[in-house]
Amino acid sequence: MLLLKELPTSKSLEKFVTRYPGTDISAISDFVSILRAASDISSALDALLAQHGLLQGRWWVLVLLMRQDDLTSSPSELAEKAGVTKATMTGFIDGLEREGLVSRFMDTNDRRKFLIRLSVAGQQKLDEVMPVYVQCVTQFMNVLGRPERNTLITDLATLASRVDLIK
Amino acid sequence: MLLLKELPTSKSLEKFVTRYPGTDISAISDFVSILRAASDISSALDALLAQHGLLQGRWWVLVLLMRQDDLTSSPSELAEKAGVTKATMTGFIDGLEREGLVSRFMDTNDRRKFLIRLSVAGQQKLDEVMPVYVQCVTQFMNVLGRPERNTLITDLATLASRVDLIK
DNA sequence: TGCATTTAGTTTGATGCCATACTATACTGG
């Protein structure tokens, strides 16, 4: 995602409304602000995870596997839950397997399938990173008071539920 | 950015707080909600731009060039304003130039530099996409009432200003 | 049973994105 750090000058805004009359500048500005804030937050998470040799994609895979009773899932299921394509998930699993954090097993019932299991090293990695993650995220979210936070989450979810309007 | 569509089951949450005691579950949950909403919104924008053969990176470059009086800027300046590295900007410009939406010129004063100028086709592309973009974004932002919107933007900016806490 | 369809996963090729390293040019202090 892109930051667009530079805000438009009032002069360029003038030019803009001349060329595209009737534009609701505040809507555009608010929209860009949201994208930028989100990008900043996501980048910060990237940086935190990078300190532990992780990236967001791989991190969420570890988290998803941890949730499973037997620490096991399939690429398709993981892709579905993580909201990426199967092709992307193949890449994540390749990387995690190379680093020994997960293992691939054949599924004896369905020979098209693989089972992906969190390894001991993967669990250790989670135990190393998760406390830091939890602490940082908690501190971060506490920047806002509880009522502000609740309102923010609710309104943002309301907005996101209508992304169909952008089409 | 990654979606993480699946919310944890209460059972897996139980397991989580057992393994990582004292975790403020609501902070984590709120954090993930924000990332997910942002990802949804950004993806929607991707889809809108894709209908016009554009991607976010290239789109913002066109927007930045449009703001310039002479429709011209340099790769470094664009990278700075867009919040990406110079290497990334090289890629954007390569793509835009290949499609004829911008042109590279030598800077006669400083032979290290290039000047990037929005082409006529680039301006036409903006004129094609911008009205759609403006209309969609305006409708989208109007999902929230003005006071809710203002609060959302303010609180999100407040939060994003403290990303230093995630480190 | 047998062929068509669906599903699981990978591969390929494109773009985006960064860090790092490299080249060429400009600047600066002696």
Place this chain on the structure above:
DNA sequence: CCAGTATAGTATGGCATCAAACTAAATGCA
């Protein structure tokens, strides 16, 4: 003027990401 440093831009290599094509296996229907 020259050596050292800084700056502009590109190249390289790695990961993320998708769509589309592909392979293999399972399923469904006649």
